[in-house]
Amino acid sequence: ELIANLSCFFPGDMAFNKPEITIENLVVENQGDLPTGSFALGFFLSTNRNITTNDFLLEEIEIDDLQARSAIRLNPTIDVSQQNIPAGTYYLGMIIDHREEVIEFNKNDNTGCKWTSEDPIVIEPNTTPDQCNCTDPYDNDICEDFEIYQAGFASNQSPCINNGSGTIGGDDEAIITNARAFEGNFSMGIRENGLGDALFLLGEKEAGTYTLEWVMYIPSGKTAYYTLQELHQPGITKLEVSFSGNGRGQIVDYGTNFNYPSDQWFRIKHIVNMDMNHVSVYINNQIVEQNIPFFYGLGSVQFLSADNRSTYFIDNFIYKLLFRVQNGKVVTMGIPNSGGIDRDQSRFQVYPNPARQTLFIDYLNPSSQSASLQLINELGQVVWEGQIPPRQVSPSTLDLSPFKKGLYYLTVQSEGNKQIKKVVIQ
Numbered sequence: 001e002l003i004a005n006l007s008c009f010f011p012g013d014m015a016f017n018k019p020e021i022t023i024e025n026l027v028v029e030n031q032g033d034l035p036t037g038s039f040a041l042g043f044f045l046s047t048n049r050n051i052t053t054n055d056f057l058l059e060e061i062e063i064d065d066l067q068a069r070s071a072i073r074l075n076p077t078i079d080v081s082q083q084n085i086p087a088g089t090y091y092l093g094m095i096i097d098h099r100e101e102v103i104e105f106n107k108n109d110n111t112g113c114k115w116t117s118e119d120p121i122v123i124e125p126n127t128t129p130d131q132c133n134c135t136d137p138y139d140n141d142i143c144e145d146f147e148i149y150q151a152g153f154a155s156n157q158s159p160c161i162n163n164g165s166g167t168i169g170g171d172d173e174a175i176i177t178n179a180r181a182f183e184g185n186f187s188m189g190i191r192e193n194g195l196g197d198a199l200f201l202l203g204e205k206e207a208g209t210y211t212l213e214w215v216m217y218i219p220s221g222k223t224a225y226y227t228l229q230e231l232h233q234p235g236i237t238k239l240e241v242s243f244s245g246n247g248r249g250q251i252v253d254y255g256t257n258f259n260y261p262s263d264q265w266f267r268i269k270h271i272v273n274m275d276m277n278h279v280s281v282y283i284n285n286q287i288v289e290q291n292i293p294f295f296y297g298l299g300s301v302q303f304l305s306a307d308n309r310s311t312y313f314i315d316n317f318i319y320k321l322l323f324r325v326q327n328g329k330v331v332t333m334g335i336p337n338s339g340g341i342d343r344d345q346s347r348f349q350v351y352p353n354p355a356r357q358t359l360f361i362d363y364l365n366p367s368s369q370s371a372s373l374q375l376i377n378e379l380g381q382v383v384w385e386g387q388i389p390p391r392q393v394s395p396s397t398l399d400l401s402p403f404k405k406g407l408y409y410l411t412v413q414s415e416g417n418k419q420i421k422k423v424v425i426q
Contacts, residue, residue, distance in 0.1 A: 021078045021092060021121070028063065028096060029071035034103075036066045037348065037419055038276070042098035043078060045085065045123075049116045051093030056085065056285055058092070060271060062209060062322070085123050092117040099290060103409060103422045134160035134317075137201035137232075140208075142319040144200075146186040149176045154188055154198065161188070164197030164234050164302075174198030174303065182215045182265045182315035188303075189313045192222070196305035201232050202319055206274055206297035209322045213269035217313040220262040221245050225306035228270075228279070231299040238294055239279060241268075242306055251281060251289055254352070258288045265315070271322075272298055276349050277362060291351045293360060348412055354424035359398040363388050363412055371414035375423070378407050388412065400425050 030036050040062050044055040059078045066072065093116040132143035137160045149157045154174040163172050174196065177189040190196035202212070218224050224243040230236035240252035249258050260266055260283055269282040274297055280290035303314060349362040363371060375384040375398070383403060388396060408423045 021080060023074075023076050023078075026074045026076065026094075026115075027071055028066065028074065030066040030068060033068050035068055035419060036063075036102050037421060038062065038064050039097040039101045040099055041074075042095045043076075044093050044095065044098075045090040045121070046093055046116075047088065047090060049091050049093075051091070051095060051114050051116050053095065053098050055093070056090075057282065057287075058085075062271075062273070080123065087123055089120045089122050091120055099287070101422075103420050134158060136160075138203040140321040142202070142317070144317040145184060145315060146176055146188050147184045149186060151176055151178055151186070160201050162199045162201060162232065162300075164199070171195040172197035177313070180217050180313040180315075182217070187217070187313040187315040188317075190224070190303055190305060190310055192305075192309065192311040194305045194308040194310065196303065196310060197234070198303045199229070199232065199234065199300045200303070200317060201300050202298055204231055204297060204299040209271065209273040209275060210298070211269065211318065211320050211322055212272055212298075212301070213267060214317040215265045215267050215315050217265050217315075218243055218245070218260070218262055219311060221309065222311040223306040223309045224312040225304045225310065227302045227304065228272075228294075228298060229300045229302050230296055233300075234302055236296075237302075238298065239270075239281075239292065241281070243312070245309060249283065251292070254289055254292055256289045258283045258286075260284055274298065278349065278351060291349070291353060293351055348419045348421065350410060350421045350423055353421075354426045355400055356426050357400055359400055359410075359423065361388070361396045361398060361410070361412075363396070369414065371412050374411045374413075375403070376409045376411065383408070388414075 028041065040060045042053065042057060043059040043061075044051050044053070045058050046052070046055040058080065059076070061074070061076060063072070093114060095114050132145050133148045134142045134144045142160065144158070144160065152175065153169050154161045154176050155163050156168045157176065161174065163170060163174065165172050171193060172195045175189050175191060176186055178185050179189065181187045188198070190198065216224065223245040226241055227234075227237045228239040230238055241249065242252055243249045243260060245262075247259055247262050249260050250256065251258075266284040267282070271280045272294065273279065274294070277293060277295050278291040279294040281288045281292070304310070351360050351362070353359075361373070369390055371388040373386040373388060374382050377383050384398070386396075386398070403425055405425050408425060410421045410423050412419050
C-alpha cells in the first residue's frame with residue numbers, strides 16, 4: 001500500500017548566537033505517494049548525541065501538510081532565552097514526527113530521520129533577560145517576569161493582570177512576592193485563603209497557533225489549579241488543570257493524570273492551535289495530552305485556589321505567536337525565509353486520539369460536493385462509511401461503540417484528494 005514517507009536533509013549550518021539558535025537550510029521531504037497530513041518537528045536538547053523524545057523538548061514546529069513527492073526548506077530560529085534550561089553542555093537534535101502522527105508501516109524509515117549538531121552548545125546560567133513585562137494584553141508576543149513591580153497586589157501594577165472580583169486588593173487578588181522567584185527577585189503568588197482568582201489577560205485572540213507557558217512552584221502539600229478562559233473574565237472555561245499537592249495532577253475535563261515535582265520550579269507549556277481548534281499540554285517538559293478539542297479562541301489564563309491549601313507561584317510567563325494561516329498558507333513566525341507552507345484548503349483533524357466512545361471528525365469541506373469517509377481496520381477491511389456535507393465547517397461525530405479496540409485508518413476523499421488519519425480505539 002502506498003503511504004507517506006518522511007525524510008530530511010541535514011542542515012547546512014547551525015549557529016548559537018545567544019540567546020538564539022539558528023539552523024539554516026533544513027529540508028523536510030515526503031518521498032511517499034500520499035500526503036502526510038499534519039505533523040511536527042521536535043527540537044531537543046540532550047547531554048549526548050543520542051537524541052530521544054525523553055530529552056528536553058526545546059521547540060516544536062507544526063507542519064500542516066506535505067503533499068506526495070514534495071519538500072519544504074526551513075531556516076528556524078529558536079529562542080532559548082525564556083526556556084527553563086539548566087546550565088550545562090548540550091547537543092541540539094531534531095526528530096521528524098516525534099508525536100507519531102503520520103500513518104506509517106515502517107517507523108524506522110519514516111520517523112527515523114534524526115539530526116544532531118556536530119558541536120555541543122553551552123547554556124550558561126541566567127539566559128533569561130533581567131526584565132520583561134507585559135504592557136498590552138493584545139500583543140502577539142507577551143513576556144512577564146514580574147521584576148519591575150513592587151511586592152503587593154498585582155492587578156493595580158500590570159495592565160495584563162486582573163482578578164475575578166475586579167476589586168483591587170480583594171481577597172481573590174494575586175500578589176507580587178519575593179518569597180519565591182525562578183530568577184531575579186519576584187514572582188506572582190496565589191495565597192492560601194481558598195479565594196484566589198487571578199487572570200492573566202491574553203487579548204481574546206481567535207486565530208493562529210501560540211505557545212503559552214510559565215514556570216510554577218508548588219510547595220509540598222499545597223494545591224494549585226488553573227483554567228484557560230475564552231474571554232478576559234471568567235465564565236467560558238476551555239481547559240482545567242489541577243495539582244493535588246502530592247505530586248499528582250490531572251487535566252480535569254479530559255481525565256488525563258500526570259506527575260509533577262513538589263518544592264521546585266517546573267515548566268508548564270501549551271501549544272494552542274486556534275486554526276485547527278486543539279491544544280497540547282506539557283508538564284515538566286513531558287507531553288501529557290495532545291490535540292485536546294479547543295474551540296473559539298483564548299482570552300486569559302485563570303489562576304485559582306483549588307481549596308484552602310492552595311499556595312503556588314508563577315514566574316517567566318510567555319505567550320508567543322508561532323504561526324498563523326493566511327490566504328490558505330501557513331505563515332510561520334520564527335522561521336524566516338520559509339516562504340510559507342502550502343496547505344490544502346480543506347482541514348482534516350480527528351480527536352480525541354486515542355478515542356473511547358466518540359470520535360470527532362473536524363473536516364472543513366470548502367467543496368460544493370460531499371466528501372466520503374471510510375474507517376478501515378488493520379486487515380484493510382472497510383468497517384464504516386459516511387459523508388461530510390458540502391460547505392461543512394463544524395466537526396462531525398462518529399460513535400465508536402460498534403468497533404473493537406485497536407488501530408484503524410480514517411480516510412476522507414473529496415474531488416480526488418484523499419487524506420488519511422490513524423485512529424486508535426481504546
